[in-house]
Amino acid sequence: xITLLTVxxxxxxxxxxxxxxxxxxLVVLHGRxxxxxxxxxxxxxxxxxxxxxxxxxxxxxxxxxRGYSTQTIDAAGQVVLPGLTDSxxxxxxxxxxxxxxxxxxxxxxxxxxxxxxxxxxxxxxxGWVFGQGWSYNAFGTSGLPDKRMLDEIFPSRPVYxxxxxxxxxxxxxxxxxxxxxxxxxxxPPTGKIVRxxxxxxxxxxxxxxxxxxxxxxxxxxxxxxxLASLRKGLALANHYGxxxxxxxxxPPDTFGDFFDLDLFEQLRREGRLTxxxxxxRVIDPPALASDELTSLEGARNRYHDEWISVGxxxxxxxxxxxxxxxxxxxxxxDDPRISGSTLWAADKFNLAVAELDRRGFQIFTHAIGDxxxxxxxxxxxxxxxxxGRRDSRHRIEHIEIVSSDDIPRFASLNVIASMQPLHxxxxxxxxxxxxxxxxxxxxxxxxxxQKAGARLAFxxxxxxxTMNPWPGIQCAVTRQTDEGQPKGGWIPEQRISVAQAIAxxxxxxxxxxxxxxMEGSLEPGKLADLVIVSQNPFEIxxxxxxxxxxxxxxxxxxxxxxxxxxRSPSRSTARNIPGAPSNx
Numbered sequence: 001x002i003t004l005l006t007v008x009x010x011x012x013x014x015x016x017x018x019x020x021x022x023x024x025x026l027v028v029l030h031g032r033x034x035x036x037x038x039x040x041x042x043x044x045x046x047x048x049x050x051x052x053x054x055x056x057x058x059x060x061x062x063x064x065x066r067g068y069s070t071q072t073i074d075a076a077g078q079v080v081l082p083g084l085t086d087s088x089x090x091x092x093x094x095x096x097x098x099x100x101x102x103x104x105x106x107x108x109x110x111x112x113x114x115x116x117x118x119x120x121x122x123x124x125x126x127g128w129v130f131g132q133g134w135s136y137n138a139f140g141t142s143g144l145p146d147k148r149m150l151d152e153i154f155p156s157r158p159v160y161x162x163x164x165x166x167x168x169x170x171x172x173x174x175x176x177x178x179x180x181x182x183x184x185x186x187x188p189p190t191g192k193i194v195r196x197x198x199x200x201x202x203x204x205x206x207x208x209x210x211x212x213x214x215x216x217x218x219x220x221x222x223x224x225x226x227l228a229s230l231r232k233g234l235a236l237a238n239h240y241g242x243x244x245x246x247x248x249x250x251p252p253d254t255f256g257d258f259f260d261l262d263l264f265e266q267l268r269r270e271g272r273l274t275x276x277x278x279x280x281r282v283i284d285p286p287a288l289a290s291d292e293l294t295s296l297e298g299a300r301n302r303y304h305d306e307w308i309s310v311g312x313x314x315x316x317x318x319x320x321x322x323x324x325x326x327x328x329x330x331x332x333x334d335d336p337r338i339s340g341s342t343l344w345a346a347d348k349f350n351l352a353v354a355e356l357d358r359r360g361f362q363i364f365t366h367a368i369g370d371x372x373x374x375x376x377x378x379x380x381x382x383x384x385x386x387x388g389r390r391d392s393r394h395r396i397e398h399i400e401i402v403s404s405d406d407i408p409r410f411a412s413l414n415v416i417a418s419m420q421p422l423h424x425x426x427x428x429x430x431x432x433x434x435x436x437x438x439x440x441x442x443x444x445x446x447x448x449x450q451k452a453g454a455r456l457a458f459x460x461x462x463x464x465x466t467m468n469p470w471p472g473i474q475c476a477v478t479r480q481t482d483e484g485q486p487k488g489g490w491i492p493e494q495r496i497s498v499a500q501a502i503a504x505x506x507x508x509x510x511x512x513x514x515x516x517x518m519e520g521s522l523e524p525g526k527l528a529d530l531v532i533v534s535q536n537p538f539e540i541x542x543x544x545x546x547x548x549x550x551x552x553x554x555x556x557x558x559x560x561x562x563x564x565x566x567r568s569p570s571r572s573t574a575r576n577i578p579g580a581p582s583n584x
Contacts, residue, residue: 023067024049026528026557029059031075032536036082036507036521046080048528051556055524078551079536081502082522083243083529084469085509087418088397088459090166091245091277092260095233096221097463101131104164104465106138109149116153128218129154132162132463134170136322137429143322144194147172147204160214164464165423167320169211171204179214188213190285190343192325208319208343226263234267237275238561240468241531241550245275246418246459246513248364248397249282249314261299264308273307274560276529278513280312280364285344288352296361306518306527306556312362314397315349318342318372321400322430326369329403333436340369350379353394357383362514363394364418370401370439377409384413395457395512398423400431401439402449411453416512418457419446421472421501422465424479424490440491446476447494457512458504469505471546476501478542498537498545528557 024047033043035056045062047055055062066072101119106112112134119129136143150159150172158175162168171179183200187193191210194203206214221229237245267273281296292313299310318340319325324332327340342349356363357380365376373396380394395416400423410417424444425431432440442448450456458476460467475481477498479489489495510520518527534549553561 021047021055021065022049023070024054024065025069026071026073027062027065028073028075028080028530029062030077031080031532032077033075033080033522034502034538035523036503037523040523043522046522048557051528051558053522053524053526053528056522073532073552075532078532078534079538080522080530080532081241082506082520083531083553083555084241084505085244085246085457085513085519086237086242086459086462086467086469086505087246087457087509087512088248088420089245089462089467090249090464091233091237091247091275091462092226092230092263094463094467095229096226097132098229098232098236101129101161102133103131103135103161104133106134108138109145112138112145113149113153116150120153126157129157129159130161130218132166133164134161135164136168143430144168144203144205145170147176147202150204158214158217160218162211162215163320163322165320165322165461166464167208167211167325168323169206169214171206171214173204175214175217176202176204178217181213185213190341207323208325223263226260227266230263230267231272234272234274235561237467238553238555239550240470241533241553242275242467242469243529243531243553243555244509244513244515244519245277246457246509247277247279248459248461249280249316261303261308261310268307274555274558276306276555277308278312278515279303279308279310280314280362281310282314282316283352283356285348287348288355293355293359296356297359300361311514312364313356314364314366315352316343316366317349317376318367318369320368321434324434326400327367327371327375328369328401328435328439329371329374332434333439334433340371342372342375346375346378349375350382353379354383354386357390357392357394358387362392364397365395366397368398368400370403370406373399373402374406377406377413377415380413380415381409391514393512393514398461399449400444401435402442402445404442404448407442407445407448407452407454410449410455415454416457417446417449417454418459418512419444419504420459420461420465421446421476421504422460422481424475424494425481441493443491443494445494446496450496450500455508455511456500456504457509458501459509470548473498473501473505473537473548474542474545476504477545480543481546482543498542502537528554530554 026048029045043056044059046053047062047065139145158178159172161170181202188209192207193210194205283292303310318327324338325340327342331339367373367376376396395418397418476496479495507520510516531550532552537545551563
């Protein structure tokens with residue numbers, strides 16, 4: 001049983017009359033602590049003063065840190081890990097999505113229909129229906145829905161539903177009418193209005209920037225609604241063991257203000273900010289604008305502490321494979337007429353990257369296709385040549401397909417491979433059809449990249465998939481998300497070890513955010529961010545890792561989540577810890 005006690009009796013003399021260390025505020029004893037520190041991988045106990053770890057060692061060693069007012073957590077033999085970081089997360093959008101129709105679990109048109117009908121019944125009204133999560137695989141080999149289902153369920157309400165990857169919108173006739181989209185409406189420069197081949201009428205599918213023809217009409221949520229959603233999102237993140245999020249660019253055309261940073265500042269003043277945030281700002285094509293630089297510089301000057309920091313710019317270089325909008329080096333296997341396109345012209349992208357690098361900003365680049373990945377690597381190399389070698393740690397986000405020729409360049413340029421394990425879903429479906437069997441071998445190539453010396457940082461891309469990191473760790477280790485899938489997983493050559501997967505959510509993520517000296521492992525001098533979990537991921541069947549539950553989450557020495565489920569012995573062991581939020 002995990003309990004928290006206040007110890008009476010000062011520690012003064014240790015063995016042979018030696019002076020004991022200064023009393024800590026809190027000690028964790030009797031744990032199986034996986035520190036992610038290569039100099040001391042396992043320990044039994046640790047001591048915390050204020051918000052930092054002051055010692056890690058055996059129960060006997062750490063007991064010397066107990067004083068009159070020291071609190072003690074008895075971990076009761078459970079595994080203790082560093083707090084987890086989500087390296088790619090759209091936190092505001094994800095938090096708002098908690099009150100929207102969730103299509104992530106829909107596997108067929110009938111599943112989608114039932115979810116939407118249930119939502120319509122429980123949310124009557126005349127306003128916009130906004131949601132996300134539908135999968136291309138749910139709609140057969142075409143991978144695309146059409147407006148007829150939405151017109152049937154919502155005949156008089158405008159509907160906008162975004163695909164799980166956030167790159168394709170699905171709308172009904174009411175929304176098309178409000179957006180004044182007709183058969184004569186031209187495609188935007190970096191988007192496509194999908195049309196019926198015979199009538200040229202819009203089918204209700206809007207790819208890439210065509211989405212904003214409708215999405216821009218949706219009224220933004222009120223401030224109090226955002227705050228309420230963010231509180232739910234923070235509680236959910238702590239429930240999963242997350243202590244930091246890298247916010248990978250909130251679309252400014254949706255929410256206006258740059259990530260609503262004042263909302264996070266308000267939550268901090270209220271004492272309710274229980275996740276640390278590293279924030280990037282989206283830079284829109286066709287070129288880097290002076291107002292974007294002003295916004296970035298101003299935000300970096302204001303926000304640069306352990307809780308809220310701004311230091312990165314985010315580019316969207318291409319789209320997604322499922323919609324044929326990811327930029328590929330050779331044509332798509334199922335349609336040799338197209339190979340995707342980039343959202344930025346190479347020369348403008350190179351100039352923007354070089355200028356941001358010169359000003360000391362880290363750069364996140366969304367690049368899914370192998371051509372987009374190469375363009376990003378080329379731009380980073382050009383920036384290094386122009387500005388000199390520095391510890392930039394620029395990142396490429398997603399990297400679903402990469403050329404074997406480009407894999408070594410990640411290490412040579414010190415470019416972070418920021419990837420999301422749950423995107424590598426074993427039932428690849430439309431994705432595999434589009435890339436073909438040869439390119440598929442380097443799909444989500446975690447193992448190949450890591451063997452070549454690349455640094456990996458893992459995240460979710462929430463609200464695209466669940467924010468829960470444990471299914472992501474399982475998928476990284478097994479290339480499977482459940483026991484019912486083929487043994488060995490999808491492209492098993494790209495599996496990695498449990499230790500490597502955990503590193504992707506801890507020390508690898510900390511390095512990707514320039515925080516490895518203060519976060520990412522449990523060792524003296526680092527922030528006291530940790531989790532206690534219900535099972536040992538190193539010893540169980542790897543296909544059970546996704547079922548791991550968090551018993552306790554601590555951020556900066558403060559317990560921000562504890563389990564209260566009395567039915568689960570592994571979770572109820574934390575029920576005696578006072579002063580902490582309970583299960584959201």
